Amino acid sequence: MSTNYRLLGICGSLRAAAFSKAVLSAVADLAVSKAQFDYAHIGALPHFNQDLYVEPLPTEVRHFRSQIAATDGLVISSPEYNHGMPGVLKNALDWASRPHNGSPLQAKPVLVITSSPTFTGGVRAQYQIRETLVSALARPVSHAEIVVGGVGAKIIDGRFTDEATLEFAKSGLARMFEEIDWLAKR
Numbered sequence: 001m002s003t004n005y006r007l008l009g010i011c012g013s014l015r016a017a018a019f020s021k022a023v024l025s026a027v028a029d030l031a032v033s034k035a036q037f038d039y040a041h042i043g044a045l046p047h048f049n050q051d052l053y054v055e056p057l058p059t060e061v062r063h064f065r066s067q068i069a070a071t072d073g074l075v076i077s078s079p080e081y082n083h084g085m086p087g088v089l090k091n092a093l094d095w096a097s098r099p100h101n102g103s104p105l106q107a108k109p110v111l112v113i114t115s116s117p118t119f120t121g122g123v124r125a126q127y128q129i130r131e132t133l134v135s136a137l138a139r140p141v142s143h144a145e146i147v148v149g150g151v152g153a154k155i156i157d158g159r160f161t162d163e164a165t166l167e168f169a170k171s172g173l174a175r176m177f178e179e180i181d182w183l184a185k186r
């Protein structure tokens, strides 16, 4: 197993005090001895418009796509909006998804984590995210869904501290590292 994976964290919320950002940060801390994390700022991306999908691509889009191309895997932490993924996250995935056979997302392992203050933990958004990733030929990590219900109560002083979730997320990260190693050997 390599000890220096490059991972890209994407948060599906732009809210400054987002619960999903605290979750992403805690998961990045779990991987600190094995992975270097970079973060994408998806709020800077323009609305997807196929007319803009021409060279030269908008600067922010180029940067985002090159961040994905440079990573071994992605960690997406997102809330659920109206039973789906936030528009800002779908917009980002659309920008990264072209051309269909040869996009930066193609064959990238992606660990998906959703969270919500409610009991359901954003599981409906999780399914949309996974489906979009499959459409883009990415590889959602094959692991039981990591969903965090009641997330607000699990954040203390801005830090996500729920041991049971973090243990589960650790096994999701381990699956992703295995997948990255397997892909590197092909």
Ligand SMILES: Cc1cc2nc3c(=O)[nH]c(=O)nc-3n(C[C@H](O)[C@H](O)[C@H](O)COP(=O)(O)O)c2cc1C
Pocket: 013, 014, 015, 017, 018, 019, 020, 021, 078, 079, 080, 081, 082, 083, 084, 115, 116, 117, 118, 120, 121, 122
């Ligand atoms: C537009 C909107 C739609 C929402 N829809 C849902 C939903 O369908 N399911 C859910 O569990 N929470 C829903 N919520 C509540 C969010 O889970 C909650 O605001 C959460 O804190 C947002 O995530 P963040 O803290 O990472 O920004 C919604 C919130 C907003 C603003």
